[in-house]
Amino acid sequence: MASIWCQELTGGLDFLSPGLLICLQMSQWGTVLWMTTLWVFIQEGIGNFEFGVIILFYTGMYLAFFLSRWLLEPGNFLFIFLFSLILAIWNWIIVLGAVSFQELHVLLPSPWKQIPLQWLAYVVHWSISLALFRRSVKYGHL
Amino acid sequence: MKSPRFKRLVLFFFLPLFLYFSIYTWNWKTGHLNYLSTLVGLDLAGWILTPGRWIQHNTNSFWARYIYLVGVRQENEELLLQVHELEFEVLRVAEKAKAADRLASMLRFTPETTWDRRGCRVIGQKLGPNAVLETMLIDVGTLDGVRHHDPVISTKGVVGQILKPGLKFSNVLLLTDVTSRIPVITSTGRIPAIAHGQGSGSFLEIKFIPRNDEIVPGEILLTSGQGGIFPKGIPVARVVEVTPADVSLFQKVYAEPLLNLRYYEELLILSRRETIDPLATNGTILDNPEGNDNASAKDIKPPTPNP
Numbered sequence: 001m002a003s004i005w006c007q008e009l010t011g012g013l014d015f016l017s018p019g020l021l022i023c024l025q026m027s028q029w030g031t032v033l034w035m036t037t038l039w040v041f042i043q044e045g046i047g048n049f050e051f052g053v054i055i056l057f058y059t060g061m062y063l064a065f066f067l068s069r070w071l072l073e074p075g076n077f078l079f080i081f082l083f084s085l086i087l088a089i090w091n092w093i094i095v096l097g098a099v100s101f102q103e104l105h106v107l108l109p110s111p112w113k114q115i116p117l118q119w120l121a122y123v124v125h126w127s128i129s130l131a132l133f134r135r136s137v138k139y140g141h142l
Numbered sequence: 143m144k145s146p147r148f149k150r151l152v153l154f155f156f157l158p159l160f161l162y163f164s165i166y167t168w169n170w171k172t173g174h175l176n177y178l179s180t181l182v183g184l185d186l187a188g189w190i191l192t193p194g195r196w197i198q199h200n201t202n203s204f205w206a207r208y209i210y211l212v213g214v215r216q217e218n219e220e221l222l223l224q225v226h227e228l229e230f231e232v233l234r235v236a237e238k239a240k241a242a243d244r245l246a247s248m249l250r251f252t253p254e255t256t257w258d259r260r261g262c263r264v265i266g267q268k269l270g271p272n273a274v275l276e277t278m279l280i281d282v283g284t285l286d287g288v289r290h291h292d293p294v295i296s297t298k299g300v301v302g303q304i305l306k307p308g309l310k311f312s313n314v315l316l317l318t319d320v321t322s323r324i325p326v327i328t329s330t331g332r333i334p335a336i337a338h339g340q341g342s343g344s345f346l347e348i349k350f351i352p353r354n355d356e357i358v359p360g361e362i363l364l365t366s367g368q369g370g371i372f373p374k375g376i377p378v379a380r381v382v383e384v385t386p387a388d389v390s391l392f393q394k395v396y397a398e399p400l401l402n403l404r405y406y407e408e409l410l411i412l413s414r415r416e417t418i419d420p421l422a423t424n425g426t427i428l429d430n431p432e433g434n435d436n437a438s439a440k441d442i443k444p445p446t447p448n449p
Contacts, residue, residue, distance in 0.1 A: 004190045007270045014271040038182075044175075045183015045308075046279075047272020051175035052166040054272065059158075091271055099274060106274045106320055107341045118271075 004042075006125065013118050014091060016043060017061060018126035021083075022133055024065055025074045053098045060090050077127070084122035088115045180306050187269055188279060188311030195265040199407065257293075257373050257412040260286065264407055265311070275305070276319035276342055276403075282411060283310045291371050293412045299377035299400040300324065300365060301409055316403050317378065318342055324371075326363040326378050331356055334366055337378055337397065346379050348395035353387040363397055373412065 003015040016039045023032045036058055043054040064086055065074075072079040092115050099106055108114075169175040266279030282288050284307045292304040294314045302322065305315040315322055322339040326348070336349045351357055361381045367374030379397035387393050 012268040041182035044179035046269040048275045051169045
């Protein structure tokens with residue numbers, strides 16, 4: 001719910017993906033599966049593209065996550081910091097590709113503005129959510 | 143005999159890619175997944191945003207009604223004056239409208255479609271990274287009778303049209319979006335043209351106004367009713383800039399929308415009636431869908447707030 005509100009208030013930044021990444025970090029595969037399905041339908045439903053763009057985005061995200069895991073420990077801040085940058089760039093590429101592939105003549109915001117903003121959003125949201133998640137686990141709520 | 147590497151490549155790359163494009167193409171043709179995602183995504187986001195918007199609306203309303211009362215008396219007096227002037231204007235226009243009705247019936251014009259109208263609230267704007275168009279989320283959907291392409295207006299003029307109707311929430315494409323094109327006519331010269339959106343905060347480009355036709359800044363553009371989406375005669379924009387053509391056949395004309403689209407909380411949706419009412423006049427918008435009290439496009443009132 002908070003993520004949907006964040007998406008509304010920031011005018012188009014993605015706040016749903018960090019939830020999936022936290023589940024991946026914690027290796028909660030069942031949760032990853034149902035959350036991915038739900039997130040795909042939510043993002044596609046509130047977006048303006050033909051169905052399928054978010055599936056491509058999440059597939060790329062999962063591949064990048066498993067490849068990055070070989071290099072860095074997924075739990076630390078450096079991983080979150082660098083992976084968020086990759087994700088923000090990937091997000092921009094996917095949107096740009098979808099706009100061009102589906103021949104939508106729209107004005108996209110500048111990548112020099114959109115990518116840093118999305119990067120910041122991922123880092124902040126991911127860090128806060130992860131801290132809250134760990135706290136909940138520590139106190140036995142999860 | 144195929145090598146294991148080839149099998150792995152097929153299994154993990156080509157097979158998923160084939161499946162993805164099959165689903166994508168199937169959905170492109172049928173639209174089933176689009177429909178499903180609209181129902182899930184739009185409605186879920188709508189239900190999440192609604193309580194917050196309700197609190198925001200009531201807080202603003204409480205503040206404006208009971209706390210921030212500076213200048214209310216003066217504003218009230220000004221509004222009363224305005225109401226008297228408008229009453230006089232309504233009487234004058236009503237007489238003209240009746241005369242026009244009589245003339246239309248004498249000349250045996252075919253009656254056009256009648257429109258019902260319904261109030262709605264804006265509960266969201268740009269939701270998520272895939273929302274690349276200029277859209278708004280409103281709190282009515284197919285369960286309320288809203289359909290794809292239904293016109294969305296405000297008391298001042300055109301806002302846009304329904305892009306994606308969900309069950310209880312819908313997406314509205316704003317007239318400023320670059321994919322939006324609305325057939326218009328100029329209010330005095332009756333010159334037909336197309337109002338083309340140029341993005342948020344930019345003027346609309348008015349296309350196809352011939353170089354010899356007279357159009358001046360300040361002129362109001364109205365819907366022409368020719369696109370089959372909007373009824374005729376709803377204000378769309380005001381001309382702000384006219385550049386005479388040098389070599390082109392058409393003038394370069396820009397217009398500004400009559401309302402600031404991002405700051406509207408309540409809007410009206412017009413729904414085309416399935417049956418043509420023979421008593422109704424051309425392009426009539428009904429104030430009371432059940433009754434026979436017809437109102438012209440100029441008589442649109444703000445929606446009654448939902449309880």
